[in-house]
Amino acid sequence: MTLVRQTATDPARLVPGPADAPATTSDLRPRRPRPARRRLGTATGPLPELPPHRELVRRELAAYAQRIRLAALVREHGSPLFLLDVDRVATQLLALRRELPDAAIHFATKSLPHPSVIRAVHGFGASFEVASRGEIDLLEREGVPIGRCLHTHPVKSVADITGAYLRGIRTFVVDSPSEVAKFAGLPTHDVGVLVRLSFPNPDAKSDLSSKFGVAPEDAAALVERCLRFRLTVRGFTFHVGSQTTSAAPWVRAIETTLRLMRSLEARHGLRFELLDLGGGFPVGYDEPVPTLAELARGIRPALAAVPAHVGVVIEPGRFVAAPAMTLVTRVIGTNDRADGRWHHLDEGLYGAYSNIPAEDVHALLFAAAELGVQPVGDDAAERAARRVLTRMRVPVTLAGPTCDSVDVVARHLPLPPLADGDLLVSPMMGAYTWATATGFNGIARTPVVEVSPA
Ligand SMILES: Cc1ncc(COP(=O)(O)O)c(C=O)c1O
Known part of the structure; x- marks a missing residue:
């Protein structure tokens, strides 16, 4: 007899279940209700349920x-x-390139900073996002051109910023006035920044806007501060939350960011170059998730509104690793x-x-x-x-x-x-x-x- 957990609200109660009932792996945290199992349907009626x-x-x-x-x-x-199977790294990168063909891929190094993975990503022709000196060390050792990488940590020490600049990083992320001031000692005409926006997503496994990002309504003031410091604002970045299972958060974030870009371009005569959609693409752990093709089908129409002079970037970590x-x-x-x-x-x-x-x-x-x-x-x-x-x-x-x-x-x-x-x-x-x-x-x-x- 198989035992399965009965409800999310009564996690410890066990009841008899079918031999192939899905198992859960922990009671450490309260769990969200599971989505109903997917059924395939046809015009003439439902097909048999998938295992x-x-x-x-x-x-x-x-x-x-x-x-x-x-x-x-x-x-x-x-x-x-x-x-470790590095062919799977390439397979995942290929899927991203196929489904989001206009997006430049910057692998989130933090998710799996293993030399063989770095070589596989580099060999594929993708680039990287980094957040620390140690990650730059690793990429350098593997022969990655550091100048193409994005430094995405919104809060850094002046020493980290200077060190990263000296090793080739030219694009950094800021999300606060105090961070902008830390660039004052650099040749600012040679430094570009992306402003990190916050788009809270409590449904994601990791809501990456709970720690970082400026609210879109406060972003204009931050951009103006960057301009006063003579920094080139290359564009905007956000992260809609790790393991995001619907296109809606990306669509909302893209639409809001594009509105912000248009208004700032008109007000300051700027021309932004980058829209960085971050990571967040999900994988199936103990629950099925939408396929990348399904998510991308939802995201692509929003990307259609991105002006030709703005390049799109993604920073997938989990999905690749x-x-x-x-x-x-x-x-x-x-x-x-x-x-x-x-x-x-x-x-x-x-x-x-x-x-x-x-x-x-x-x-x-x-x-x-x-x-x-x-x-x-x-x-x-x-x-x-x-x-x-x-x-x-x-x-x-x-x-x-x-x-x-x-x-x-x-x-x-x-x-x-x-x-x-x-x-x-x-x-x-x-x-x-x-x-x-x-x-x-x-x-x-x-x-x-x-x-x-x-
Ligand atoms: C700035 C940034 N980009 C990308 C990622 C990768 O996110 P994910 O693993 O959800 O794709 C992270 C994860 O923490 C991140 O902080």
């Missing part, structure tokens, strides 16, 4: 695990292990407690799953047995027994390896029976995972191994 999201992901991951020889990689490199890494973790201890069975893993919230508490982002977790990865024995009886086992579900708590009680990856997660040594696999683990992992409790960052699917 649930988790089952679709499981099938794809099972096939992928065979193609990258996941079991052999874990035998060779141990666990935990990140499996998340699919590029798969995480393998292992059960290192099992306990039966008052609230049920606990499995302790060799990865957790202070490591690869850090975006659970940070962003309420929940990658799916699959027992390797569900993917046909484990066991690898040939015995037919064992395989038959395993087939039965993988249809059973036991609600378990998955704990991370640190001593902190908050380090719990998932509660009441229905999984096939697990034992110490068994592997678990999470797809979509490239964005804000390896990059944000800490070394808490002396636990080293999980190593990355590159894979090339057969």
